[in-house]
């Protein structure tokens with residue numbers, strides 16, 4: 001079995017490292033995942049309909065329920081955890097080129113990940129988007145309208161249907177973001193998949209692109225994933241524990257081979 005020390009050597013020696021995160025990196029911040037043992041959809045399969053654009057557009061009841069869930073979303077009170085901060089330390093050690101996240105909670109930015117290196121491939125809950133004119137506004141403005149009594153707020157510009165600026169099933173990903181993520185994965189020496197079931201395409205294809213490009217795939221997850229057999233290493237466990245230990249090992253190795261590497265943990269910046 002590949003050890004954390006061996007994975008740390010791969011990362012320390014790599015020309016290009018990409019991290020791919022999923023809902024599992026945010027569960028230790030109090031945000032449930034979707035398909036894990038306590039996942040939102042594991043517990044309530046009907047909830048998946050709220051993430052399907054067809055139902056959302058057709059049924060005002062689905063929209064009203066979606067707006068209530070947005071207003072009550074745990075992301076508003078969540079704080080970045082040691083897993084998010086470990087990826088900031090990896091970036092600051094010069095060992096993380098691109099962070100692709102499927103998460104919409106904004107916690108990587110809150111932890112200090114650079115905007116330039118972050119690809120929020122499934123969008124963000126922190127903005128709204130109009131499905132007709134594309135108008136984007138801060139989510140907090142529209143949530144105030146919901147709290148003031150509007151159960152299904154329409155676009156202030158054109159009257160169109162509003163939703164969070166996230167990608168629902170049935171919607172296409174931003175082609176530019178997807179191209180950036182695929183290009184980074186294809187040229188990565190190491191792709192580190194953290195807290196994702198690797199079950200939703202096209203993002204789940206990124207590790208395959210790394211393998212096809214001759215890179216290594218490392219899977220860090222609390223449960224088995226469909227790609228475990230084809231990955232070069234599987235680090236089983238909680239991201240908030242395994243990631244900091246892995247990044248410490250990377251920095252220690254770099255200090256040994258490249259004196260002067262310094263990683264100063266910055267306090268978490270709240271959104």
Ligand code: APR
Nearest residue numbers: 022023024027033034035036102195196197222223238239
């Ligand atoms: N540490 C490591 N892994 C964890 C932790 C943790 N603390 N908590 C949960 N996990 C694992 C779960 O076991 C699961 O395998 O993280 C994985 C999360 O998988 P999903 O719930 O499927 O989330 P994700 O992979 O991000 O889903 C991808 O699907 O629902 C859509 O758009 C949504 O972006 C999401 C996409």
